[in-house]
Amino acid sequence: MTDFWMPHLAFTLLAFLLLARFGRSRPLQAGKLFTCLLLSLVPLQGISLALQLRTYIGDLSISSLVLLAWATLSRFGLAPVSSQDRLASLALFAGLAVLLYPAALGLSYSDPYQLGYEPRPMLLVMGLLCLVLIIQRSWLGAVALVLATLAFVLRLNASENYWDYLIDPLLAFYSLGALLSAALGWLLARRRAALVSDIRTTA
Template identity: 50%
Template sequence: MLDFWQSHLTFALLAFLALPAFGMPPRLQSIMLPCLLAVSFIHVGGLPLAAYLRGFTDDLAITTLLALMFATMVRLGIAKSQSPRSRWQLLLLFAAMALFLYPATLGLTYFDPYRIGYAPRPMLVVIGVLALALLMARNWLGAAMLGLATLAFSFSLKHSDNYWDYLLDPAISLYCLGAICHAGISASLARRKRQVPAGA
């Protein structure tokens, strides 16, 4: 059961964020979390529901779990939303990491950066510098995501022994890339709309 701890937590967080608030105050909404966590243990066909989710998503990166936790805390009123500047810093950071890692997995390059994650001393230095930069920029969420992912890797909290799997997964990569593309398209459409003469 403990082997699926991450899947149970992911199930509860995703379900909580996907469900509408139904007009409930944050205190009542907080009751939903342990209820959804309990639901994740319900066995269907010999497996808990969380295991079926794991079949679709695999184990999410620690950074993604922390992002889901932060979004949950914002919804419950425990934390404040990030500033646009801090949000863009994280979108660009994880999008850049995804563009560095995933082209090789698609066979687009001969260099395989995923192998670096098995002996990640250079990566640890780079991520440490990035975490420090985010800390200096007062991007507490970003610094915590990188720092706690590294801490989780040092304690082998996931089944993987590759550092990349603690930092990045397709979910957070697609979200960041999609958010950047959406913002770019929206800005382009708004610019075109301003350029159209009135009454045209």
């Protein structure tokens, strides 16, 4: 069952968010969302567009689907996340990516992926991280962790590894890229402020 609905959900949300900027009325947004769902079912070379996309990007994690769903719902009136909430969530997933993928690429002797098959220690750590996010009012990351863990417990994904519910390569690249972009923006802003301060001092 998950092999059917998860690729179609991922395709629908990704396609909608690419088109969401064109027109802002809710009826138009709803029409585009429904159209994207129909497009996900269109067959191409014997399989649907959603499954075609899946062959290129693989299965998205539950965390990715939560973030995509939150971004989609914000187009229908849900309050967007604050910049602090967004950065905290991105830092969380970037940290998970740095922990997992270097080992997966053979750049480390440890194998954290194996922990995902018997993830009791991971569940404890994620529970503590979730508590920290809730205390900081970083709801996006907290909701993503809770739903990813719940989906793992209920085995809503085909995978039996907890990591596959938490993180995927697309989310890893996006989180690392967004954090790098935010850091560069912060450095440029500080440099600009320093230049303005020097000009005022010499004036």
